Amino acid sequence: MKEFKLAQPQNLAQVTSLPSDQRYFLMAGGTDLLDEIKNEIIDPGVVVDLKSIPDLAYIRSTDEKIRIGAMTRVSELAENSTIKTNYPVLHEAALSLATPQLQNVGTVGGNLCQRPRCWYYRDPQVECRKKGGSRCYAARGRNRYHAILGGGICHIVYPSDLAPALISLDAEATIATANGDRTVPLEEFYTLPRVDVRKENILKANEILKEVKIPPSKNEGKSTYVKLKERGTWDFALVSAAVCGIVSGNTFKDIKIVLGGVAPIPWRLEKAENLLKGNPVTDDVVKQAAKEALSDARPLKENAYKQDLAAIAVSRAVLSLV
Ligand SMILES: Cc1cc2nc3c(=O)[nH]c(=O)nc-3n(C[C@H](O)[C@H](O)[C@H](O)COP(=O)(O)OP(=O)(O)OC[C@H]3O[C@@H](n4cnc5c(N)ncnc54)[C@H](O)[C@@H]3O)c2cc1C
Numbered sequence: 001m002k003e004f005k006l007a008q009p010q011n012l013a014q015v016t017s018l019p020s021d022q023r024y025f026l027m028a029g030g031t032d033l034l035d036e037i038k039n040e041i042i043d044p045g046v047v048v049d050l051k052s053i054p055d056l057a058y059i060r061s062t063d064e065k066i067r068i069g070a071m072t073r074v075s076e077l078a079e080n081s082t083i084k085t086n087y088p089v090l091h092e093a094a095l096s097l098a099t100p101q102l103q104n105v106g107t108v109g110g111n112l113c114q115r116p117r118c119w120y121y122r123d124p125q126v127e128c129r130k131k132g133g134s135r136c137y138a139a140r141g142r143n144r145y146h147a148i149l150g151g152g153i154c155h156i157v158y159p160s161d162l163a164p165a166l167i168s169l170d171a172e173a174t175i176a177t178a179n180g181d182r183t184v185p186l187e188e189f190y191t192l193p194r195v196d197v198r199k200e201n202i203l204k205a206n207e208i209l210k211e212v213k214i215p216p217s218k219n220e221g222k223s224t225y226v227k228l229k230e231r232g233t234w235d236f237a238l239v240s241a242a243v244c245g246i247v248s249g250n251t252f253k254d255i256k257i258v259l260g261g262v263a264p265i266p267w268r269l270e271k272a273e274n275l276l277k278g279n280p281v282t283d284d285v286v287k288q289a290a291k292e293a294l295s296d297a298r299p300l301k302e303n304a305y306k307q308d309l310a311a312i313a314v315s316r317a318v319l320s321l322v
């Protein structure tokens, strides 16, 4: 492991005012960042420990929003009774994530900003495009776990379970910057590789994800998270589906579907949403909508199975809400 300096700021302003030419990395729980340092995928220079900043871990309910601080541990999210009762999709996603030990250390902010799991990226010997090289080794190499949608120049899948769940709930992200806070829909927080292949989100140097906010739950709203994995024990999603909807009689008045494990960003399935809205929810209608929406997929050599798996995840999640 290369040596690094540890900075322990006392407030967010000390982080947002760090010189932007300095090489530093933010550390929350460290479950991902320390792996990257140990495996020499990154050379951090300075590690900025966000744990030294007070009051970044909270789940607060107001009339307008539920506010979740970036340093809130995933286990706190999974155990919170308001989240469990009113936002099942988020509760189920938090519970499905990694192991109880990792849930106890990993934070919401860290989970939403974690780096990709592509094995070429995680191999210190390989300098692929994401690390500044000129090739995507997954494009023609081993790509069983890679993207079937939105890939292009880099075929990672975004690995977070919390991100699709939060996006299905219309969450917003508050970003601390040197000029004050700015808020964006979480859906717009993530960016495709074609925007900047080295990054997965819109954060600029010196910016920090400070909190996520979710709107109040609708009384008649229902939600769920379906995660399909290769192994029965802890694992990243091969494919996941976060679904929130309002069912009236046997019809969807409103529905939002976000997939994980299929694209470099959490992938909104608007085509399926439009096919389902206002239509009677039957097995055939749901399966047909999922199939049609996934006909846009462009699988690589080894991952065509994800197209069928994603349709199954969507159908299962949608039908469970009726
Ligand atoms: C064995 C294993 C299994 C796992 N399985 C799953 C799984 O099934 N599902 C899943 O979703 N995840 C899974 N993960 C990933 C795990 O959830 C993440 O490692 C964890 O959530 C990261 O949180 P952290 O607080 O430890 O972040 P850190 O490791 O501290 O940081 C992660 C990244 O986010 C950046 N960062 C952290 N906080 C902020 C912030 N507030 N603002 C801006 N940038 C920030 C850091 O600079 C770093 O690049 C797994 C990890 C491991 C090791």
Ligand code: SF4
Pocket (backbone or CB within 6 Å): 116, 118, 119, 120, 121, 128, 129, 130, 131, 135, 136, 137, 138, 139, 153, 154, 155, 156
């Ligand atoms: S998918 Fe992305 S991270 Fe993986 S080898 Fe290709 S460029 Fe690198």
